[in-house]
Protein backbone atom coordinates (compact mmCIF):
# COMPACT_ATOMS: atom_id res chain seq x y z
CA UNK A 78 0.00 0.00 0.00
CA UNK A 79 2.76 2.36 0.99
CA UNK A 80 4.53 1.52 -2.22
CA UNK A 81 1.42 2.45 -4.19
CA UNK A 82 0.99 5.79 -2.45
CA UNK A 83 4.69 6.42 -2.79
CA UNK A 84 4.39 5.70 -6.52
CA UNK A 85 1.40 7.98 -6.92
CA UNK A 86 3.25 10.76 -5.09
CA UNK A 87 6.28 10.22 -7.26
CA UNK A 88 4.13 10.24 -10.39
CA UNK A 89 2.52 13.53 -9.48
CA UNK A 90 5.93 14.93 -8.63
CA UNK A 91 7.41 13.76 -11.90
CA UNK A 92 4.52 15.11 -13.92
CA UNK A 93 4.40 18.42 -12.09
CA UNK A 94 8.15 18.90 -12.25
CA UNK A 95 7.82 18.49 -16.01
CA UNK A 96 10.67 16.03 -16.13
CA UNK A 97 11.80 16.33 -19.75
CA UNK A 98 12.62 12.65 -20.05
CA UNK A 99 9.17 11.59 -18.82
CA UNK A 100 7.58 14.06 -21.19
CA UNK A 101 9.61 12.72 -24.08
CA UNK A 102 8.76 9.09 -23.25
CA UNK A 103 5.11 9.94 -22.93
CA UNK A 104 4.98 11.88 -26.17
CA UNK A 105 6.78 9.11 -28.03
CA UNK A 106 4.37 6.55 -26.60
CA UNK A 107 1.46 8.65 -27.82
CA UNK A 108 2.97 9.23 -31.23
CA UNK A 109 3.82 5.58 -31.78
CA UNK A 110 0.50 4.19 -30.53
CA UNK A 111 -1.68 6.69 -32.30
CA UNK A 112 0.18 6.24 -35.58
CA UNK A 113 -0.12 2.46 -35.32
CA UNK A 114 -3.83 2.58 -34.52
CA UNK A 115 -4.45 5.10 -37.26
CA UNK A 116 -2.75 2.94 -39.88
CA UNK A 117 -4.53 -0.17 -38.59
CA UNK A 118 -7.84 1.68 -38.79
CA UNK A 119 -7.25 3.04 -42.27
CA UNK A 120 -6.33 -0.40 -43.58
CA UNK A 121 -8.41 -2.56 -41.25
CA UNK A 122 -11.80 -0.97 -41.80
CA UNK A 123 -11.85 -1.27 -45.62
CA UNK A 124 -10.23 -4.71 -45.41
CA UNK A 125 -12.74 -5.82 -42.77
CA UNK A 126 -15.62 -4.43 -44.82
CA UNK A 127 -14.40 -6.30 -47.87
CA UNK A 128 -13.94 -9.57 -45.98
CA UNK A 129 -17.33 -9.12 -44.38
CA UNK A 130 -19.33 -8.35 -47.51
CA UNK A 131 -17.56 -9.88 -50.50
CA UNK A 132 -17.72 -13.55 -51.41
CA UNK A 133 -14.70 -14.98 -53.15
CA UNK A 134 -12.73 -18.21 -53.09
CA UNK A 135 -10.22 -18.25 -50.25
CA UNK A 136 -12.24 -15.82 -48.14
CA UNK A 137 -12.70 -18.25 -45.27
CA UNK A 138 -8.99 -19.01 -45.23
CA UNK A 139 -8.13 -15.32 -45.04
CA UNK A 140 -10.71 -14.82 -42.28
CA UNK A 141 -9.15 -17.67 -40.35
CA UNK A 142 -5.68 -16.17 -40.72
CA UNK A 143 -6.91 -12.76 -39.59
CA UNK A 144 -8.64 -14.35 -36.59
CA UNK A 145 -5.46 -16.18 -35.66
CA UNK A 146 -3.64 -12.86 -36.06
CA UNK A 147 -5.76 -11.43 -33.26
CA UNK A 148 -3.93 -13.72 -30.88
CA UNK A 149 -0.50 -13.22 -32.43
CA UNK A 150 1.98 -13.09 -29.53
CA UNK A 151 3.70 -9.68 -29.65
CA UNK A 152 7.13 -11.26 -29.29
CA UNK A 153 6.47 -13.26 -32.44
CA UNK A 154 5.43 -10.07 -34.20
CA UNK A 155 8.59 -8.48 -32.88
CA UNK A 156 10.66 -11.35 -34.15
CA UNK A 157 9.22 -11.07 -37.65
CA UNK A 158 9.77 -7.34 -37.80
CA UNK A 159 13.32 -7.83 -36.55
CA UNK A 160 14.01 -10.40 -39.27
CA UNK A 161 12.62 -8.04 -41.89
CA UNK A 162 14.57 -5.04 -40.68
CA UNK A 163 17.80 -6.86 -39.80
CA UNK A 164 20.80 -5.48 -41.64
CA UNK A 165 20.82 -8.41 -44.05
CA UNK A 166 17.01 -8.71 -44.10
CA UNK A 167 14.70 -7.67 -46.97
CA UNK A 168 14.24 -4.14 -45.59
CA UNK A 169 17.65 -3.95 -43.92
CA UNK A 170 18.81 -1.05 -46.07
CA UNK A 171 16.23 1.23 -44.52
CA UNK A 172 18.00 1.01 -41.13
CA UNK A 173 14.66 1.09 -39.33
CA UNK A 174 15.53 -1.41 -36.62
CA UNK A 175 15.77 0.24 -33.19
CA UNK A 176 13.79 3.26 -34.39
CA UNK A 177 10.24 4.32 -33.49
CA UNK A 178 9.24 3.24 -37.01
CA UNK A 179 10.08 -0.35 -36.12
CA UNK A 180 7.89 -0.14 -33.02
CA UNK A 181 5.06 1.28 -35.09
CA UNK A 182 5.41 -1.59 -37.57
CA UNK A 183 5.27 -4.19 -34.80
CA UNK A 184 2.27 -2.51 -33.24
CA UNK A 185 0.46 -2.40 -36.58
CA UNK A 186 1.15 -6.10 -36.94
CA UNK A 187 -0.58 -6.87 -33.65
CA UNK A 188 -3.48 -4.41 -33.96
CA UNK A 189 -4.37 -4.68 -37.66
CA UNK A 190 -5.81 -8.21 -37.33
CA UNK A 191 -7.98 -7.06 -34.42
CA UNK A 192 -9.42 -4.09 -36.27
CA UNK A 193 -9.89 -6.13 -39.45
CA UNK A 194 -11.47 -9.17 -37.81
CA UNK A 195 -13.86 -7.21 -35.58
CA UNK A 196 -14.87 -4.95 -38.48
CA UNK A 197 -15.53 -7.92 -40.72
CA UNK A 198 -17.68 -9.53 -38.03
CA UNK A 199 -19.71 -6.35 -37.80
CA UNK A 200 -20.36 -6.37 -41.55
CA UNK A 201 -21.18 -10.07 -41.59
CA UNK A 202 -23.93 -9.43 -39.10
CA UNK A 203 -25.75 -7.04 -41.40
CA UNK A 204 -29.07 -8.43 -42.60
CA UNK A 205 -28.64 -9.26 -46.33
CA UNK A 206 -32.13 -7.90 -46.88
CA UNK A 207 -31.00 -4.53 -45.59
CA UNK A 208 -28.27 -4.49 -48.23
CA UNK A 209 -30.90 -5.23 -50.85
CA UNK A 210 -33.16 -2.52 -49.46
CA UNK A 211 -30.42 0.09 -49.58
CA UNK A 212 -29.69 -0.88 -53.18
CA UNK A 213 -33.38 -0.56 -53.92
CA UNK A 214 -33.30 2.95 -52.51
CA UNK A 215 -30.97 3.81 -55.36
CA UNK A 216 -27.53 3.60 -53.77
CA UNK A 217 -24.35 3.34 -55.80
CA UNK A 218 -21.74 0.89 -54.53
CA UNK A 219 -19.93 3.65 -52.64
CA UNK A 220 -23.13 5.03 -51.17
CA UNK A 221 -24.07 1.52 -50.10
CA UNK A 222 -20.74 1.07 -48.27
CA UNK A 223 -21.10 4.42 -46.57
CA UNK A 224 -24.63 3.69 -45.35
CA UNK A 225 -23.67 0.22 -44.11
CA UNK A 226 -20.66 1.67 -42.33
CA UNK A 227 -22.91 4.04 -40.47
CA UNK A 228 -25.17 1.14 -39.55
CA UNK A 229 -22.27 -0.68 -37.85
CA UNK A 230 -20.36 2.32 -36.57
CA UNK A 231 -20.66 1.22 -32.95
CA UNK A 232 -18.97 -2.08 -33.71
CA UNK A 233 -16.33 -0.36 -35.84
CA UNK A 234 -15.41 1.98 -33.03
CA UNK A 235 -15.28 -1.00 -30.69
CA UNK A 236 -12.80 -2.57 -33.12
CA UNK A 237 -10.65 0.57 -33.00
CA UNK A 238 -10.83 0.68 -29.19
CA UNK A 239 -9.74 -2.96 -29.00
CA UNK A 240 -6.88 -2.27 -31.42
CA UNK A 241 -5.75 0.69 -29.34
CA UNK A 242 -5.92 -1.40 -26.18
CA UNK A 243 -3.57 -3.94 -27.70
CA UNK A 244 -1.13 -1.31 -28.89
CA UNK A 245 -0.92 0.73 -25.72
CA UNK A 246 -0.36 -2.40 -23.63
CA UNK A 247 2.21 -3.92 -25.92
CA UNK A 248 5.77 -4.29 -24.60
CA UNK A 249 7.44 -7.46 -25.90
CA UNK A 250 7.65 -6.36 -29.52
CA UNK A 251 8.53 -2.77 -28.69
CA UNK A 252 11.39 -3.99 -26.54
CA UNK A 253 12.66 -6.31 -29.23
CA UNK A 254 12.46 -4.02 -32.28
CA UNK A 255 12.94 -0.72 -30.47
CA UNK A 256 15.59 -1.71 -27.97
CA UNK A 257 14.38 0.71 -25.27
CA UNK A 258 17.06 3.22 -26.23
CA UNK A 259 16.95 6.29 -24.04
CA UNK A 260 15.85 9.36 -25.96
CA UNK A 261 15.11 7.34 -29.08
CA UNK A 262 12.86 4.34 -28.66
CA UNK A 263 12.01 4.33 -24.99
CA UNK A 264 8.28 4.25 -24.47
CA UNK A 265 6.23 3.93 -21.29
CA UNK A 266 5.84 0.15 -21.30
CA UNK A 267 9.49 -0.57 -22.04
CA UNK A 268 10.73 1.87 -19.44
CA UNK A 269 8.40 0.31 -16.85
CA UNK A 270 9.98 -3.08 -17.56
CA UNK A 271 13.41 -1.53 -17.22
CA UNK A 272 12.70 0.35 -13.98
CA UNK A 273 11.19 -2.78 -12.41
CA UNK A 274 14.24 -4.79 -13.34
CA UNK A 275 16.37 -2.12 -11.68
CA UNK A 276 14.20 -2.29 -8.57
CA UNK A 277 12.93 1.30 -8.99
CA UNK A 278 9.36 0.42 -8.14
CA UNK A 279 8.37 4.01 -7.38
CA UNK A 280 9.41 5.24 -10.82
CA UNK A 281 7.82 2.20 -12.45
CA UNK A 282 4.59 2.90 -10.61
CA UNK A 283 4.73 6.54 -11.60
CA UNK A 284 5.16 5.57 -15.24
CA UNK A 285 2.34 3.07 -15.00
CA UNK A 286 -0.01 5.75 -13.69
CA UNK A 287 0.87 7.92 -16.66
CA UNK A 288 0.31 5.00 -19.02
CA UNK A 289 -3.05 4.19 -17.49
CA UNK A 290 -4.12 7.81 -17.59
CA UNK A 291 -3.27 7.97 -21.30
CA UNK A 292 -5.12 4.74 -21.99
CA UNK A 293 -8.07 6.00 -20.00
CA UNK A 294 -8.27 9.37 -21.74
CA UNK A 295 -8.04 7.92 -25.23
CA UNK A 296 -10.40 5.02 -24.60
CA UNK A 297 -12.82 7.36 -22.91
CA UNK A 298 -12.76 9.75 -25.88
CA UNK A 299 -13.36 6.91 -28.32
CA UNK A 300 -16.20 5.58 -26.18
CA UNK A 301 -17.67 9.05 -25.99
CA UNK A 302 -17.48 9.29 -29.77
CA UNK A 303 -19.14 5.88 -30.00
CA UNK A 304 -22.01 6.72 -27.69
CA UNK A 305 -22.59 10.23 -29.02
CA UNK A 306 -26.14 11.02 -30.00
CA UNK A 307 -26.70 9.21 -33.26
CA UNK A 308 -27.28 11.23 -36.37
CA UNK A 309 -27.02 10.67 -40.09
CA UNK B 310 -53.51 1.60 -71.36
CA UNK B 311 -49.88 1.32 -72.27
CA UNK B 312 -47.46 -1.33 -71.14
CA UNK B 313 -45.01 0.09 -68.64
CA UNK B 314 -42.87 -2.93 -67.88
CA UNK B 315 -42.63 -6.18 -69.78
CA UNK B 316 -40.43 -9.22 -69.26
CA UNK B 317 -39.93 -12.06 -71.69
CA UNK B 318 -38.49 -15.49 -70.99
CA UNK B 319 -37.39 -14.45 -67.54
CA UNK B 320 -35.47 -17.11 -65.70
CA UNK B 321 -33.88 -16.84 -62.28
CA UNK B 322 -31.64 -19.59 -61.00
CA UNK B 323 -29.79 -20.42 -57.81
CA UNK B 324 -27.00 -22.66 -58.95
CA UNK B 325 -28.71 -25.24 -61.14
CA UNK B 326 -32.10 -24.90 -59.49
CA UNK B 327 -34.62 -22.76 -61.38
CA UNK B 328 -36.39 -20.49 -58.92
CA UNK B 329 -38.48 -18.64 -61.45
CA UNK B 330 -39.48 -19.13 -65.07
CA UNK B 331 -41.80 -16.56 -66.59
CA UNK B 332 -42.32 -16.59 -70.39
CA UNK B 333 -44.24 -13.32 -70.49
CA UNK B 334 -45.30 -10.77 -67.95
CA UNK B 335 -46.62 -7.23 -68.36
CA UNK B 336 -47.57 -4.35 -66.12
CA UNK B 337 -49.77 -1.65 -67.53
CA UNK B 338 -49.23 1.99 -66.72
CA UNK B 339 -51.24 2.90 -63.63
CA UNK B 340 -52.17 -0.68 -62.85
CA UNK B 341 -52.11 -2.18 -59.39
CA UNK B 342 -51.07 -5.75 -59.91
CA UNK B 343 -51.27 -8.28 -57.12
CA UNK B 344 -49.13 -11.38 -56.94
CA UNK B 345 -50.31 -14.23 -54.79
CA UNK B 346 -48.83 -17.61 -54.13
CA UNK B 347 -47.79 -20.00 -51.40
CA UNK B 348 -44.57 -19.69 -49.37
CA UNK B 349 -41.50 -20.35 -51.46
CA UNK B 350 -43.37 -19.85 -54.74
CA UNK B 351 -40.81 -17.29 -55.88
CA UNK B 352 -42.70 -14.07 -55.27
CA UNK B 353 -39.81 -12.23 -53.65
CA UNK B 354 -37.47 -13.59 -56.28
CA UNK B 355 -39.80 -12.20 -58.94
CA UNK B 356 -39.90 -8.76 -57.28
CA UNK B 357 -36.10 -8.69 -57.03
CA UNK B 358 -35.79 -9.43 -60.73
CA UNK B 359 -38.46 -6.91 -61.76
CA UNK B 360 -36.98 -4.17 -59.57
CA UNK B 361 -33.58 -4.86 -61.17
CA UNK B 362 -32.01 -5.80 -57.86
CA UNK B 363 -30.81 -9.13 -59.17
CA UNK B 364 -29.67 -9.95 -62.64
CA UNK B 365 -31.71 -12.83 -64.04
CA UNK B 366 -30.03 -15.79 -65.69
CA UNK B 367 -32.11 -15.24 -68.81
CA UNK B 368 -34.70 -12.90 -70.14
CA UNK B 369 -35.40 -9.57 -71.71
CA UNK B 370 -36.76 -6.59 -69.83
CA UNK B 371 -38.60 -3.73 -71.51
CA UNK B 372 -39.46 -0.42 -69.89
CA UNK B 373 -41.97 1.57 -71.95
CA UNK B 374 -41.18 -0.69 -74.91
CA UNK B 375 -37.48 0.09 -74.68
CA UNK B 376 -35.26 -2.95 -74.24
CA UNK B 377 -33.25 -2.30 -71.08
CA UNK B 378 -31.95 -5.84 -70.67
CA UNK B 379 -28.38 -4.79 -71.22
CA UNK B 380 -28.86 -1.48 -69.54
CA UNK B 381 -29.76 -2.45 -66.00
CA UNK B 382 -28.02 0.57 -64.65
CA UNK B 383 -28.40 2.57 -61.49
CA UNK B 384 -30.42 5.09 -63.45
CA UNK B 385 -32.97 2.41 -64.32
CA UNK B 386 -33.01 1.04 -60.79
CA UNK B 387 -33.73 4.53 -59.50
CA UNK B 388 -37.02 4.56 -61.38
CA UNK B 389 -38.34 1.93 -58.99
CA UNK B 390 -38.96 1.72 -55.27
CA UNK B 391 -39.33 -1.33 -53.06
CA UNK B 392 -40.88 -1.83 -49.64
CA UNK B 393 -40.53 -5.21 -48.03
CA UNK B 394 -42.16 -7.06 -45.17
CA UNK B 395 -39.56 -5.92 -42.65
CA UNK B 396 -39.30 -2.13 -42.65
CA UNK B 397 -35.46 -2.35 -42.56
CA UNK B 398 -35.04 1.23 -41.48
CA UNK B 399 -31.64 2.78 -40.95
CA UNK B 400 -30.35 3.61 -37.50
CA UNK B 401 -31.27 7.28 -37.62
CA UNK B 402 -34.32 9.52 -37.38
CA UNK B 403 -37.58 9.04 -39.24
CA UNK B 404 -36.93 12.19 -41.24
CA UNK B 405 -33.51 10.94 -42.33
CA UNK B 406 -34.92 7.56 -43.24
CA UNK B 407 -37.50 9.06 -45.53
CA UNK B 408 -34.85 11.39 -46.96
CA UNK B 409 -32.39 8.62 -47.88
CA UNK B 410 -33.58 7.98 -51.43
CA UNK B 411 -33.52 11.68 -52.24
CA UNK B 412 -30.11 12.23 -50.68
CA UNK B 413 -28.72 9.30 -52.65
CA UNK B 414 -30.05 11.00 -55.77
CA UNK B 415 -28.27 14.17 -54.67
CA UNK B 416 -31.34 16.39 -54.63
CA UNK B 417 -30.80 19.88 -53.24
CA UNK B 418 -31.32 20.18 -49.48
CA UNK B 419 -34.34 22.41 -49.68
CA UNK B 420 -36.08 20.07 -52.08
CA UNK B 421 -35.29 17.08 -49.88
CA UNK B 422 -36.79 18.87 -46.92
CA UNK B 423 -40.00 19.89 -48.63
CA UNK B 424 -40.55 16.50 -50.25
CA UNK B 425 -39.89 14.59 -47.06
CA UNK B 426 -42.23 16.85 -45.11
CA UNK B 427 -44.94 16.40 -47.71
CA UNK B 428 -44.68 12.62 -47.62
CA UNK B 429 -44.51 12.43 -43.84
CA UNK B 430 -47.73 14.41 -43.94
CA UNK B 431 -49.35 12.07 -46.48
CA UNK B 432 -48.57 9.05 -44.32
CA UNK B 433 -49.63 10.93 -41.19
CA UNK B 434 -46.28 10.52 -39.47
CA UNK B 435 -45.12 14.15 -39.35
CA UNK B 436 -45.14 13.99 -35.56
CA UNK B 437 -42.55 11.18 -35.69
CA UNK B 438 -40.05 13.07 -37.84
CA UNK B 439 -37.44 13.51 -35.13
CA UNK B 440 -37.83 10.10 -33.53
CA UNK B 441 -35.19 7.41 -33.88
CA UNK B 442 -36.38 4.66 -36.22
CA UNK B 443 -35.49 2.00 -33.65
CA UNK B 444 -38.11 3.34 -31.25
CA UNK B 445 -41.09 3.02 -33.62
CA UNK B 446 -43.94 0.54 -33.40
CA UNK B 447 -44.35 -1.97 -36.23
CA UNK B 448 -47.15 0.03 -37.83
CA UNK B 449 -45.26 3.32 -37.58
CA UNK B 450 -42.11 1.74 -38.99
CA UNK B 451 -44.04 0.36 -41.95
CA UNK B 452 -45.49 3.81 -42.64
CA UNK B 453 -41.95 5.22 -42.64
CA UNK B 454 -40.88 2.42 -44.95
CA UNK B 455 -43.70 3.21 -47.40
CA UNK B 456 -43.05 6.95 -47.22
CA UNK B 457 -39.38 6.26 -47.92
CA UNK B 458 -40.39 4.33 -51.04
CA UNK B 459 -42.97 6.85 -52.28
CA UNK B 460 -40.89 9.98 -51.73
CA UNK B 461 -38.77 9.24 -54.79
CA UNK B 462 -41.96 9.21 -56.90
CA UNK B 463 -41.16 5.85 -58.49
CA UNK B 464 -42.42 4.78 -61.90
CA UNK B 465 -43.25 1.46 -60.27
CA UNK B 466 -43.76 0.74 -56.60
CA UNK B 467 -42.96 -2.79 -55.53
CA UNK B 468 -44.53 -4.00 -52.30
CA UNK B 469 -43.40 -7.35 -50.91
CA UNK B 470 -45.91 -8.24 -48.18
CA UNK B 471 -45.60 -4.92 -46.37
CA UNK B 472 -48.74 -5.47 -44.30
CA UNK B 473 -48.34 -9.07 -43.25
CA UNK B 474 -46.74 -8.39 -39.87
CA UNK B 475 -49.33 -5.82 -38.79
CA UNK B 476 -52.34 -6.37 -36.55
CA UNK B 477 -55.72 -6.05 -38.19
CA UNK B 478 -56.75 -2.47 -37.29
CA UNK B 479 -53.27 -1.16 -38.14
CA UNK B 480 -53.28 -3.06 -41.39
CA UNK B 481 -56.77 -1.90 -42.34
CA UNK B 482 -55.91 1.75 -41.77
CA UNK B 483 -52.65 1.52 -43.66
CA UNK B 484 -54.35 -0.32 -46.54
CA UNK B 485 -56.89 2.47 -46.84
CA UNK B 486 -54.16 5.11 -46.76
CA UNK B 487 -51.89 3.43 -49.27
CA UNK B 488 -54.81 2.81 -51.59
CA UNK B 489 -55.76 6.45 -51.62
CA UNK B 490 -52.13 7.51 -52.05
CA UNK B 491 -51.67 5.12 -54.97
CA UNK B 492 -54.87 6.43 -56.56
CA UNK B 493 -53.97 10.07 -56.00
CA UNK B 494 -50.50 9.70 -57.44
CA UNK B 495 -51.53 7.18 -60.08
CA UNK B 496 -48.57 5.00 -59.15
CA UNK B 497 -48.12 1.72 -60.97
CA UNK B 498 -47.81 -0.89 -58.24
CA UNK B 499 -46.81 -4.51 -57.96
CA UNK B 500 -48.12 -5.90 -54.72
CA UNK B 501 -47.12 -9.28 -53.32
CA UNK B 502 -49.29 -10.76 -50.63
CA UNK B 503 -50.53 -13.98 -49.09
CA UNK B 504 -53.73 -12.39 -48.04
CA UNK B 505 -56.69 -12.53 -50.38
CA UNK B 506 -58.46 -9.79 -48.49
CA UNK B 507 -55.57 -7.37 -49.04
CA UNK B 508 -55.30 -8.37 -52.66
CA UNK B 509 -58.98 -7.89 -53.38
CA UNK B 510 -58.89 -4.52 -51.73
CA UNK B 511 -55.87 -3.18 -53.61
CA UNK B 512 -55.28 -4.96 -56.89
CA UNK B 513 -56.92 -4.47 -60.25
CA UNK B 514 -55.15 -7.49 -61.64
CA UNK B 515 -54.15 -10.68 -59.91
CA UNK B 516 -51.36 -13.05 -60.85
CA UNK B 517 -51.04 -16.42 -59.20
CA UNK B 518 -47.46 -17.61 -58.83
CA UNK B 519 -46.75 -21.20 -57.86
CA UNK B 520 -43.55 -23.20 -58.08
CA UNK B 521 -41.81 -20.33 -59.83
CA UNK B 522 -44.40 -20.12 -62.60
CA UNK B 523 -47.28 -17.76 -63.29
CA UNK B 524 -50.28 -20.05 -63.32
CA UNK B 525 -52.99 -17.51 -63.99
CA UNK B 526 -53.29 -13.78 -64.56
CA UNK B 527 -56.36 -11.61 -65.02
CA UNK B 528 -58.70 -9.10 -63.42
CA UNK B 529 -58.74 -9.91 -59.71
CA UNK B 530 -62.40 -10.86 -59.36
CA UNK B 531 -62.28 -12.89 -62.56
CA UNK B 532 -59.33 -14.97 -61.39
CA UNK B 533 -61.04 -15.58 -58.09
CA UNK B 534 -64.38 -16.56 -59.59
CA UNK B 535 -62.98 -18.77 -62.30
CA UNK B 536 -59.66 -20.30 -61.33
CA UNK B 537 -58.06 -22.63 -63.84
CA UNK B 538 -56.93 -26.21 -63.35
CA UNK B 539 -53.60 -25.29 -61.73
CA UNK B 540 -54.90 -22.57 -59.44
CA UNK B 541 -58.28 -23.97 -58.43
CA UNK B 542 -57.11 -25.89 -55.39
CA UNK B 543 -55.11 -22.96 -54.03
CA UNK B 544 -57.80 -20.34 -54.63
CA UNK B 545 -60.72 -22.45 -53.48
CA UNK B 546 -58.97 -23.14 -50.21
CA UNK B 547 -58.78 -19.40 -49.64
CA UNK B 548 -62.37 -18.88 -50.63
CA UNK B 549 -63.62 -21.60 -48.30
CA UNK B 550 -61.71 -19.95 -45.49
CA UNK B 551 -63.29 -16.58 -46.20
CA UNK B 552 -66.87 -17.78 -46.62
Ligand SMILES: Nc1ncnc2c1ncn2[C@@H]1O[C@H](COP(=O)(O)OP(=O)(O)OP(=O)(O)O)[C@@H](O)[C@H]1O
Pocket residue numbers: 323328346347348349350351352353354355
Ligand atom coordinates in the same frame (compact mmCIF):
# COMPACT_ATOMS: atom_id res chain seq x y z
N1 LIG C 1 -30.15 -17.41 -52.97
C1 LIG C 1 -30.92 -18.52 -53.02
N2 LIG C 1 -30.35 -19.73 -53.16
C2 LIG C 1 -31.10 -20.84 -53.22
N3 LIG C 1 -32.42 -20.85 -53.13
C3 LIG C 1 -33.04 -19.67 -52.99
C4 LIG C 1 -32.34 -18.45 -52.92
N4 LIG C 1 -33.22 -17.47 -52.75
C5 LIG C 1 -34.42 -18.04 -52.73
N5 LIG C 1 -34.33 -19.37 -52.87
C6 LIG C 1 -35.44 -20.34 -52.94
O1 LIG C 1 -36.30 -19.90 -53.94
C7 LIG C 1 -37.63 -20.17 -53.63
C8 LIG C 1 -38.45 -18.93 -53.75
O2 LIG C 1 -38.08 -18.02 -52.74
P1 LIG C 1 -38.86 -16.64 -52.55
O3 LIG C 1 -38.27 -15.96 -51.38
O4 LIG C 1 -38.89 -15.92 -53.82
O5 LIG C 1 -40.32 -17.17 -52.19
P2 LIG C 1 -41.58 -16.33 -51.77
O6 LIG C 1 -42.66 -16.71 -52.71
O7 LIG C 1 -41.26 -14.90 -51.66
O8 LIG C 1 -41.90 -16.96 -50.35
P3 LIG C 1 -42.52 -16.26 -49.06
O9 LIG C 1 -43.99 -16.26 -49.28
O10 LIG C 1 -42.15 -17.19 -47.96
O11 LIG C 1 -41.93 -14.92 -48.93
C9 LIG C 1 -37.60 -20.78 -52.23
O12 LIG C 1 -37.73 -22.17 -52.38
C10 LIG C 1 -36.26 -20.41 -51.68
O13 LIG C 1 -35.80 -21.39 -50.81
Ligand SMILES: [Mg+2]
Pocket residue numbers: 352353354469
Ligand atom coordinates in the same frame (compact mmCIF):
# COMPACT_ATOMS: atom_id res chain seq x y z
MG1 LIG D 1 -41.19 -13.53 -50.06
